[in-house]
Amino acid sequence: MSAKVLILDEPTSSLDDSEVEKLFRLMRRLKSEGVGIIFVTHFLEQVYEVCDKITVLRNGRLIGSYTTAELPRVQLVAKMMGKDFDDLAAIKQTDGGTGSYRDEDIVIKAVGLGRKGYIKPFDLVIHKGEVVGFTGLLGSGRSETVRVLYGAERTDEGELFVKGKKLAAKHPIHSMYEGMAYLPEDSDMNKTLKNITSKRLFLPIFCLILVLLINLVTRPDFFSIEIRDGVLYGFLIDIINRASELVILAVGMTLVVSASAGTDISVGAIMAVSAAVCCNVLTGGERAATEYANPLILGFLAAILVGTLIGCFNGVLVAKLNIQPMVATLIMFTAGRGIAQLITDGQITYVRVESYKTLGSSFPGFPVPAPFIVSIVVVAATVLLLNRTALGMYIQAVGINKKASGLTGIKAVLIIFLAYAYCGFCSGLSGLIASSRIYSADANNIGLNMELDAILAVAIGGNSLGGGRFSIAGSVIGAYTIQALTTTLYAMHVSSDQIPVYKAIVVVIIVTLQSPGFARWRKALAQKKADRAEGKEAA
Incomplete structure (x- = not known):
């Protein structure tokens, strides 16, 4: 700098x-x-x-x-x-004219109560019949102190006693059980509701709960989970399992959307190419094999490397040549499956080896599906990388204003390139999981229409498709919502050819709700209602 x-x-x-x-x-x-x-x-x-x-x-x-x-x-x-x-x-502390208090009259006692980075440790004693006032400037910690006492904010040090009983107030419900009540400074119900609905994760969580409730009504045993042959089974497990590839794709797509204000529509094709490369390496070019022609790890690395290289190709087109993201990725969207067909000679390549099926089924001794474990590892590693480094901040800065971020010393071209490269990596890994599920490379069907699902997951996750701030957690919740929606549509006997139409409708609705034009219209409508109310009051 x-x-x-x-x-x-x-x-x-x-x-x-x-x-x-x-x-x-x-x-x-x-x-x-x-x-x-x-x-x-x-x-x-x-x-x-x-x-x-x-x-x-x-x-x-x-x-x-x-x-x-x-x-x-x-x-x-x-x-x-x-x-x-x-x-x-000169301001003196008074006791309100009630005189001294006895120890047995203590109602609340806080000893060294605090939370690192939020409020420093404090001691407090409140007696029966005593009114204690908290005062201070904005930001002084008065509201934070009350929230900590009530359990609305967690603490990491100190102790709290209510009527002599030690209270671990990790949630407001614990304080309510002890007879405590909290009336916040903003007690207006409309404002409170507005604060809740304005949270970034409100939309994805609301959509997921809505879809799950629909499934619960149509299938009373929807949340039933059992163990068969050492593996978890149930509708909920099936959704979590089947959504794994989409979760990984959504992570990569989130970074692409945030950094470039565009979408990568080639992720499904990259999955097909990566699966074709992996199976071709493991079979030695044959269309079917019952044993590996090359080490399994070599096939996995080749698939992920190819996916990453295609992501780098997309990144060069978008970041260096300034081609619109959808147009740039349209190249691989169109040619990707053709490349996969060339690699497999237009046929399905089978790898009939039990160990190859592990990544798409379950690890020995683990009842949880292997794809779910892999997806969680990818999400955790990505969040750790973004939070422990400045990369997350750089991606958001570039997405908000590429030129301004460049003036601050951020290499916008490199950031966008890395976002597309990582999206390619995620696509290659998803292709491996999809191939392992069916122990083959089907160039026509692996990753088919997955790009739409990934974009929809990012949109449902509360992320603006115009770039800027993003939420990995929102995209992950969006991915599970999409899979739950897909499962619901299949349960309603909707054909696979019609499902993309319903998903496209959802995308249009969400993008419209996020658009600046809709925000201006909603603000203007609220202003008209306020003006009308003022007119009635004046009359």
């Missing part, structure tokens, strides 16, 4: 705790490299955590600049409020 002075205006106002910590680590690194930083914020905790000097402004006037270590917090508050420190120090 070539900047000598960096100005950050309320950068943490919309970040969660983990994102704030990432920002602070970056600020400390830039500071060590000699970059001067102006950090504007109203969170006093953050000021004392990262700032060396404090400048106080009030009503457009400079009050003064002070060294952080030499300015106690109460003095800072006094300067912000325009009060003398002596005035604040």
Whole structure:
């Protein structure tokens, strides 16, 4: 970074705790490299955590600049409020006129209660019949303290006692059982409902619950799970198992959509090519084999490598040549299955070896389907990579504004290229699982229409198809929702040829709900209702 002075205006106002910590680590690194930083914020905790000097402004006037270590917090508050420190120090603590309290009258007692990165440990005693007030500026921690006491936020240190009984308030329901109630500052039901529905994961979770409820009504035994021959069986297990390839594809598709504001419609074809390469390597070019011509690991590596290389090819077209993503990936979407047919001589290639079926069935001694385990490993590894490195932040920055991210030193071309390469890797791995299920390479059917399902999973996951911020968890939930929907449609005797039509309708609805035009229309409608209500009140 070539900047000598960096100005950050309320950068943490919309970040969660983990994102704030990432920002602070970056600020400390830039500071060590000699970059001067102006950090504007109203969170006093953050000021004392990262700032060396404090400048106080009030009503457009400079009050003064002070060294952080030499300015106690109460003095800072006094300067912000325009009060003398002596005035604040003269405030006496009163007991409300009720006199002293006995130990047996203690209702709530907190000892060192806190949560790292959220609120520092505190001690608190509340007696029977006592009214305790919490006051402070925005960001001072007053609301956080109450939420911690009630169990609305988890704690990682300290103890809480209610009427002498130790309470592990990990959930509000535990506090309710002990007679505690919580009325938040925003108690308006409409605002609360709006806050819930505005959460990114609300749409995917709502869709998944809706589909599962439909299945529960049509099939009362839908949630029944049993073990047969050491393997879990049931409708729910079948959905989890069959959705594994889609989950892996959705992870790769999420990064592509976020970074390039476009979709990779070649993922299904890449699956077919990867499966064809793997089976061709293992059979030695024959159309069927009962033993391996080459080591199994060689076939797996070849399939994943081919998938990754095709992803790199797509990445070059999109990132370097600036070809629209759908047009660029249309090349492999059209040619991919033809390439797979050439590799297999237009025939289905069979690998009739038991060990080859393991990846698509179950590992010995594990009742959980192997594809599900592989998909969970991919999701966990991806989330770990994005959260422990700056890659996730870079992908979002490039997706939001490619030119602006370039001005900050982010190599947008490289980020988009890596996103497509990783999507190719995910497609190759999904092709392996699909091939292992049927112990063969069927170029016509492996991965067929999977690109639509992957795009739909990303959309249902609450991710904008216009790029920018993304949620891997949302895409995973979306993938399971799609598989549950597919299972439901089959149960309703809908033909496989008609199922893509229903899915396409769902895509259109979701994209419309996410569009800026729909948001403007909804905002204008709300404004009209407000104006109409004001007119009636005036009349």
